Amino acid sequence: MALTARSTIGEWLNDKTGGELIKGLLAQSGANPDSLAPVLGLPLQQLVVLSQGQMPQSVVDDLVRAANGGEIPEDTGPAGWVEKITAGRFDGKTVIVTGAASGIGKATASRIAREGGRVIAADISAEKLDALTQEVPGIVAVAGDLTKQDAIDAVLAAAGDRVDALANVAGINDDFSPAGETTDAVWDRVIAINLTAPFKLMRAVLPVMEKAGHGAILNVASEAGVRGNASGNAYTASKHGIIGVTKSAAFMYGPKGIRVNSVAPGGVATGIPMPPNMSEAGSARLAPFQQAIPALATAEELAASITFLLSDDAVNINGAIVASDGGWSVQ
Known part of the structure; x- marks a missing residue:
C-alpha cells in the first residue's frame, strides 16, 4: 500500500523507504525516532500541526513524493479513525x-x-x-x-x-x-x-x-x-x-x-x-x-x-x- 499523508507515522516508520525518510527528517533537527512514540498512531499530516509552524506543508508533500517515485498517490482511504459528520444533529440549535x-x-x-x-x-x-x-x-x-x-x-x-x-x-x-x-x-x-x-x-x-x-x-x-x-x-x-x-x-x-x-x-x-x-x-x-x-x-x-x-x-x-x-x- 502506498504511503500517503494520511498514513500513520507508525506505518511510515515501519516501511523500509518511509522509515529512512522520516529518520532523515528527524536527523536534520537532532531528534530520533523514539521522540515520535506518543504520536505513532497519528497521520503524517499531523506533523504540520505539531511543528507549531516550523514544518510547512511542502515538507510532508516532499516526503510523500520521495516515498512514491516522485508522485503523490491518491489516498485509497484515511488510516485509523475518521471523523463522521452526523447530519442535522445540531439543527436549530x-x-x-x-x-x-x-x-x-x-x-x-x-x-x-x-x-x-x-x-x-x-x-x-x-x-x-x-x-x-x-x-x-x-x-x-x-x-x-x-x-x-x-x-x-x-x-x-x-x-x-x-x-x-x-x-x-x-x-x-x-x-x-x-x-x-x-x-x-x-x-x-x-x-x-x-x-x-x-x-x-x-x-x-x-x-x-x-x-x-x-x-x-x-x-x-x-x-x-x-x-x-x-x-x-x-x-x-x-x-x-x-x-x-x-x-x-x-x-x-x-x-x-x-x-x-x-x-x-x-x-x-x-x-x-x-x-x-x-x-x-x-x-x-x-x-x-x-x-x-x-x-x-x-x-x-x-x-x-x-x-x-x-x-x-x-x-x-x-x-x-x-x-x-x-x-x-x-x-
Whole structure:
C-alpha cells in the first residue's frame, strides 16, 4: 500500500523507504525516532500541526513524493479513525464555543456548524476567527478577552434570546511550576482563563437555559483535573476547579433540564506552544509521567467527545467527567 499523508507515522516508520525518510527528517533537527512514540498512531499530516509552524506543508508533500517515485498517490482511504459528520444533529440549535480560533475549540465549532448548528465562536484572536468564518459557514465570530465582562456580554448579545449549548474550551497551560515556584502572574492568568472565565460564561447562559427548560454545558477539564502529576500547580488547580464547577452545576440544574458535563483530555496534538520559561524542577518531576501518555489525540478526536456530550445523544448523561485520554487515566 502506498504511503500517503494520511498514513500513520507508525506505518511510515515501519516501511523500509518511509522509515529512512522520516529518520532523515528527524536527523536534520537532532531528534530520533523514539521522540515520535506518543504520536505513532497519528497521520503524517499531523506533523504540520505539531511543528507549531516550523514544518510547512511542502515538507510532508516532499516526503510523500520521495516515498512514491516522485508522485503523490491518491489516498485509497484515511488510516485509523475518521471523523463522521452526523447530519442535522445540531439543527436549530445555537451553541457557544470558546477558544474557537484554534485547536480543540476550532474542531468543535467546525463540527457543530457542519452538523447544522448556529455557532457563536469566541476567541481572543480576531484574525484566526475571521479565517474560521471563511472556512466554515454558519459561524458567528466574537473576538474578545473572556476574562473581561464586556467580552462575555458581547457573546451573549451575539447569541440572542436562545442558547442551547455552551462549550467552554478556551484554556492555557502553565509553566509546570510547583507551588513553591508559582508566581502571582502565572497563577492569576491561568486561573482567570481556565476557571473564572468559564464560570462567568456559565453564569451568563444558565438563566437563558433555565427559562427554556433545557440546555447542555461542556467544560473542558484535563487529566490534570483528576490527578496531581499531569501539569504544574496553577493549571492543575484550575482544572480541579472546573471539575468542581461542573459537578456543582450538574447537581443544581439537572432537575431544570440542564446537563453539565466535562471532558478530561490527555495529550492532544494541537500544536499550541508551551509557555516560555518552563520550570526546570517541575518539568523534571513531571517528565516520567508525561512520557507515559499512551498516544496523542487530534483536536478532531476531542471534538467528537465534546459534541457527543453537547448533543441530545447524551440525554441521560449529567455531571460526568469523561476521560478522553486514550486510556492514560487507567495506567
